[in-house]
Amino acid sequence: MARAAVLGRLTWRVGTVRAVRDETPTARTLVLDVPGWPGHEAGQHVDVRLTAADGYTAVRSYSLANAPDADRVELTVQQVPDGEVSPYLTQALAVGDPLEIRGPVGGWFVWRPGQPEPVQLVAGGSGIVPLMAMVRAHGTSGGRAPMRLLYSVRDPASALYRAELADRAASDGGPEVTYAYTRAAPPGWPRTPGRIDADLLAAATWPPEAGPSCYVCGPTGFVERVADLLVAAGHEPTRIRTERFGPSGGSP
Amino acid sequence: MNTETPAHLDGNAAAGALREVFAVDLTTAAGRCENCGRTVVLAEARLYTRAPGLVGRCPGCEAVLFRVVRGPDRTWLDLRGLTCIEVSLPDA
Numbered sequence: 001m002a003r004a005a006v007l008g009r010l011t012w013r014v015g016t017v018r019a020v021r022d023e024t025p026t027a028r029t030l031v032l033d034v035p036g037w038p039g040h041e042a043g044q045h046v047d048v049r050l051t052a053a054d055g056y057t058a059v060r061s062y063s064l065a066n067a068p069d070a071d072r073v074e075l076t077v078q079q080v081p082d083g084e085v086s087p088y089l090t091q092a093l094a095v096g097d098p099l100e101i102r103g104p105v106g107g108w109f110v111w112r113p114g115q116p117e118p119v120q121l122v123a124g125g126s127g128i129v130p131l132m133a134m135v136r137a138h139g140t141s142g143g144r145a146p147m148r149l150l151y152s153v154r155d156p157a158s159a160l161y162r163a164e165l166a167d168r169a170a171s172d173g174g175p176e177v178t179y180a181y182t183r184a185a186p187p188g189w190p191r192t193p194g195r196i197d198a199d200l201l202a203a204a205t206w207p208p209e210a211g212p213s214c215y216v217c218g219p220t221g222f223v224e225r226v227a228d229l230l231v232a233a234g235h236e237p238t239r240i241r242t243e244r245f246g247p248s249g250g251s252p
Numbered sequence: 253m254n255t256e257t258p259a260h261l262d263g264n265a266a267a268g269a270l271r272e273v274f275a276v277d278l279t280t281a282a283g284r285c286e287n288c289g290r291t292v293v294l295a296e297a298r299l300y301t302r303a304p305g306l307v308g309r310c311p312g313c314e315a316v317l318f319r320v321v322r323g324p325d326r327t328w329l330d331l332r333g334l335t336c337i338e339v340s341l342p343d344a
Contacts, residue, residue, distance in 0.1 A: 009272070009275075010271040010272050045264075046268075047268040061261075061265045103268065105267035105268045105271050105277070106264045106265075106277070106279050106295065107267075107277040107279060107280045107295075108264055108280050108293060109262075109264055109295065220260065220261075242262065242296070243262055243264060244261055244262050245261065
């Protein structure tokens with residue numbers, strides 16, 4: 001079991017949008033200044049609360065995208081069609097606006113740079129966000145644990161953080177990154193578009209004998225399929241940690 | 253994570269609601285399912301959020317482990333399906 005430090009009462013804080021970055025036509029990153037932010041670990045998330053003029057509130061969870069940082073919080077939000085919260089966060093919220101958040105929360109789906117074993121990340125669509133925090137934490141900590149990322153996306157244009165992942169993959173000790181395209185692959189791509197299967201998993205991920213910790217994040221169906229494939233390949237179920245965000249984000 | 257209209261999520265998504273009540277991160281705690289006896293890390297419970305509140309179910313047998321309902325100025329917490337919760341508390 002992960003350590004559970006005794007924490008103070010969780011309260012809402014008002015952050016301020018310092019910058020926004022468009023990641024894809026339907027996803028953007030919010031960079032927030034949050035006074036009193038206690039810091040976080042890679043893989044944790046925050047709750048975001050929106051309050052309407054009539055007092056109606058909506059709370060949603062969003063993974064933290066940046067490496068642990070003492071005073072800055074980054075959330076990458078994928079717009080969900082007909083969503084109640086994400087259209088506001090991806091379209092209306094502007095630099096200088098306030099945003100209520102609380103956290104960080106969740107100590108289970110977390111990678112710590114001190115972990116020595118190989119790391120296998122498997123992302124579906126915007127499930128890349130908490131895994132990107134791990135990739136970034138790995139980079140900033142000079143982590144020695146070897147890391148691989150298998151990233152399933154519909155097509156090249158819907159991949160988040162593509163340029164940064166390429167840079168990190170090219171750097172010394174950086175992660176090995178493999179894309180799996182489900183709908184449309186770049187010209188000349190060697191694999192026919194399709195879902196991750198046992199063959200691709202065997203080719204692009206650590207074998208069970210390497211004893212990796214596996215982190216799988218994406219839509220519910222994706223996560224359950226990949227977790228089943230990992231177990232079938234011989235990975236210890238207890239070494240596989242999963243995070244689902246529901247089916248509505250579209251199949252990656 | 254992006255929790256718009258999901259079927260079910262992970263217990264991890266209840267971390268905020270539970271941390272309002274408990275001084276520890278309960279999602280890393282291990283709980284025993286009263287129905288099937290399985291030990292479940294609460295982060296791995298199946299969390300349903302379309303109810304008025306949050307309902308965590310056992311990933312093995314789907315029995316209700318816990319329910320959390322947040323109202324104005326109060327929280328209702330029902331732990332009916334958990335016979336025991338083990339929390340890591342290092343002797344600091």
